[in-house]
Amino acid sequence: MSIELKNVTKYYGDYPAVFDVSFTVNEGELIALLGPSGSGKTTVLRLIAGLEVPDAGEIYIRGKKVNNVPVQQRNIGFVFQSYALFKSMTVFENIAFGLKIKKWRRSEIESRVKELLSLLDLERLEERYPHQLSGGQRQRVAIARALAPKPNVLLLDEPFGAVDAKIRQELREWLVHLHSDLNVTTIFVTHDQEEAMEVANRIAIFSKGRLEQIGSPREVYEKPANEFVARFIGVMNGLELEVRDGVARLGELEFPNHGQSDGQKIRIGFRPYAVQVSSDITRYRYRAILRHTYFLGVMLRLELELPSGITIKARMSKEEYTLLGLEDGKEVSFQIRQYRVLSKEGNELPAEVAVVYDVPFTGGEGI
Amino acid sequence: MGGVITTHQAKQRSAKRRLIEGSPVMKWLLIAISVIFLGTFLLLPLVNVFAQALSKGIRAYFQSLTLPESVSSIKMTLIIVGISVPLNVIFGISAAWAITKFKFPGKTLLLTFIDLPFSISPVVVGLMYVLLYGLQGQLGQWLDGKDIQIIFNVPGMVLVTIFVTLPFVARELIPIMQSVGVEQEHAALTLGASGWQTFWHVTLPSVKWGLLYGVILCNARAMGEFGAVSVVSGHITGRTDTMPLMVEKFYNDFNSVAAFSLSSLLALLALITLIVKTWLEWREFRDKTETKKPIG
Numbered sequence: 001m002s003i004e005l006k007n008v009t010k011y012y013g014d015y016p017a018v019f020d021v022s023f024t025v026n027e028g029e030l031i032a033l034l035g036p037s038g039s040g041k042t043t044v045l046r047l048i049a050g051l052e053v054p055d056a057g058e059i060y061i062r063g064k065k066v067n068n069v070p071v072q073q074r075n076i077g078f079v080f081q082s083y084a085l086f087k088s089m090t091v092f093e094n095i096a097f098g099l100k101i102k103k104w105r106r107s108e109i110e111s112r113v114k115e116l117l118s119l120l121d122l123e124r125l126e127e128r129y130p131h132q133l134s135g136g137q138r139q140r141v142a143i144a145r146a147l148a149p150k151p152n153v154l155l156l157d158e159p160f161g162a163v164d165a166k167i168r169q170e171l172r173e174w175l176v177h178l179h180s181d182l183n184v185t186t187i188f189v190t191h192d193q194e195e196a197m198e199v200a201n202r203i204a205i206f207s208k209g210r211l212e213q214i215g216s217p218r219e220v221y222e223k224p225a226n227e228f229v230a231r232f233i234g235v236m237n238g239l240e241l242e243v244r245d246g247v248a249r250l251g252e253l254e255f256p257n258h259g260q261s262d263g264q265k266i267r268i269g270f271r272p273y274a275v276q277v278s279s280d281i282t283r284y285r286y287r288a289i290l291r292h293t294y295f296l297g298v299m300l301r302l303e304l305e306l307p308s309g310i311t312i313k314a315r316m317s318k319e320e321y322t323l324l325g326l327e328d329g330k331e332v333s334f335q336i337r338q339y340r341v342l343s344k345e346g347n348e349l350p351a352e353v354a355v356v357y358d359v360p361f362t363g364g365e366g367i
Numbered sequence: 368m369g370g371v372i373t374t375h376q377a378k379q380r381s382a383k384r385r386l387i388e389g390s391p392v393m394k395w396l397l398i399a400i401s402v403i404f405l406g407t408f409l410l411l412p413l414v415n416v417f418a419q420a421l422s423k424g425i426r427a428y429f430q431s432l433t434l435p436e437s438v439s440s441i442k443m444t445l446i447i448v449g450i451s452v453p454l455n456v457i458f459g460i461s462a463a464w465a466i467t468k469f470k471f472p473g474k475t476l477l478l479t480f481i482d483l484p485f486s487i488s489p490v491v492v493g494l495m496y497v498l499l500y501g502l503q504g505q506l507g508q509w510l511d512g513k514d515i516q517i518i519f520n521v522p523g524m525v526l527v528t529i530f531v532t533l534p535f536v537a538r539e540l541i542p543i544m545q546s547v548g549v550e551q552e553h554a555a556l557t558l559g560a561s562g563w564q565t566f567w568h569v570t571l572p573s574v575k576w577g578l579l580y581g582v583i584l585c586n587a588r589a590m591g592e593f594g595a596v597s598v599v600s601g602h603i604t605g606r607t608d609t610m611p612l613m614v615e616k617f618y619n620d621f622n623s624v625a626a627f628s629l630s631s632l633l634a635l636l637a638l639i640t641l642i643v644k645t646w647l648e649w650r651e652f653r654d655k656t657e658t659k660k661p662i663g
Binding site: 049050051071072073076077078080082084085086087088089097098101102145146149 | 548550551553554555556557558559560561564568569572573575
């Protein structure tokens with residue numbers, strides 16, 4: 001086990017930036033810390049690095065408790081969001097800095113820097129200064145500098161935040177390759193769920209300083225631990241319904257009451273792909289107007305407006321869209337094939353238990 | 368045909384410029400006022416200093432500079448500058464560091480205090496020191512008992528010079544350190560560097576131009592300070608007279624060549640300061656604009 005956090009808490013004044021966070025990272029893993037801004041993900045990264053000191057809890061790196069180990073002795077590589085390259089040093093000097101501090105022999109420094117320059121595709125740039133590099137090059141220099149002293153763990157704060165969309169995509173793929181080549185334990189912070197899903201082996205999802213769930217991209221997508229995760233990962237329709245006459249209702253939508261009695265509230269969620277749409281308005285149970293079509297590439301997202309004013313997001317392929325002859329403003333019918341209960345009034349779902357109801361239903365059956 | 372279009376375009380362009388800049392009369396009037404003002408109030412007196420200094424020939428100029436009083440005043444100025452400027456550099460870096468890198472109560476107060484010397488008349492500064500360290504004060508009497516003389520002596524002159532020049536280095540460094548931020552330093556720490564190594568290899572190089580600029584301004588002010596030093600010096604010729612004090616003495620003794628010769632040295636220093644300052648600003652500007660234009 002490479003890194004372990006046990007009940008780590010960090011306050012900024014009275015505000016708990018990180019609260020009671022525990023998780024472990026295995027040797028060689030590539031982990032994403034994901035969450036909206038202010039969720040505590042960057043603070044967790046800085047706590048591991050030793051740039052922040054926890055108020056409670058323990059942090060272990062390779063089995064050794066590091067709470068009282070200063071940042072210099074933790075043997076971590078840290079890549080800052082702004083890269084924080086030393087402006088007055090060349091690329092070579094930047095990468096060699098950590099090695100000089102650790103008093104490596106000159107010949108060893110030379111060969112290590114050369115090795116990293118070629119690994120990170122930075123050859124012939126070693127005499128350049130940071131201001132003479134492009135954004136992508138700067139980031140690679142920052143990673144090379146962090147990797148040079150052979151750290152136990154590589155920590156990256158929003159590594160793809162400061163470059164444009166196209167380079168970001170390249171860098172993502174490139175980080176995956178680098179990780180599989182070096183096999184160094186890597187933790188990176190991101191607010192982009194797509195990025196986390198694409199790059200990481202496992203994703204730790206944070207909200208308001210708490211760890212909501214940690215799991216593989218597939219796990220957090222298919223078995224979200226709670227409503228926050230369900231809504232943060234991917235796109236989700238979330239509805240709050242009230243039980244009347246034994247049926248949970250919102251506008252014209254009706255769902256089973258799941259044990260709730262009349263007057264109680266129940267929240268349900270369903271993914272856009274679970275919404276089945278037909279241009280035949282008598283085919284499915286509910287009717288709606290197709291308000292807007294978003295072209296996302298191969299897949300399209302449809303915004304459906306029900307007569308009661310509720311809007312629902314649906315998803316379909318371009319082929320199906322053409323086949324059905326759909327266009328904005330057209331009346332359609334739809335049904336919801338899968339949904340999940342997010343929370344019920346009076347009994348909040350415990351974070352570690354995922355309750356999944358995969359109820360296929362057609363028409364009004366089962367309600 | 369082409370010529371017609373060009374004239375037309377040129378007319379359009381000058382019309383556009385007039386729209387933006389207003390009438391050319393206004394423009395030239397403002398330029399003329401600035402030039403005449405600078406010429407009469409700045410350039411003319413400056414040129415006159417050199418003219419007066421050289422009025423009796425180059426030999427008289429150098430003779431008056433090598434008078435024992437002149438030499439001793441130059442030495443005295445160099446001693447004061449040599450002590451007060453390095454101390455101010457240490458203080459300036461510490462204060463700028465404390466203010467930009469740490470959070471602590473009373474930070475705004477400290478910032479205000481750094482500016483205090485700008486708003487107090489130097490003569491008042493001199494008096495404050497005389498009252499504190501002179502024989503009238505408790506501290507002065509106690510020091511006198513220990514046979515330490517601050518006032519009418521070099522230590523007092525160094526102290527007031529430090530007081531007067533206190534803001535220069537810190538004021539120059541604070542905005543630079545604020546804009547550089549702490550990330551480069553944190554990066555050095557994660558790479559294993561100690562606090563001192565971080566300061567030496569990372570912090571100092573990133574503020575070097577600003578620091579140099581601050582030192583030059585501080586130096587110019589320390590050399591030229593008159594009021595505060597005059598009060599605490601006691602005017603002992605050959606012992607506690609600095610260059611500005613000696614200029615006044617020569618002038619009062621109707622030795623105008625000597626007065627202007629010594630003045631010309633100070634004026635020369637001012638010119639050098641100006642040139643170095645312009646060069647530093649140009650360098651900083653160039654570094655900044657280059658950052659925005661990555662190559663490759």
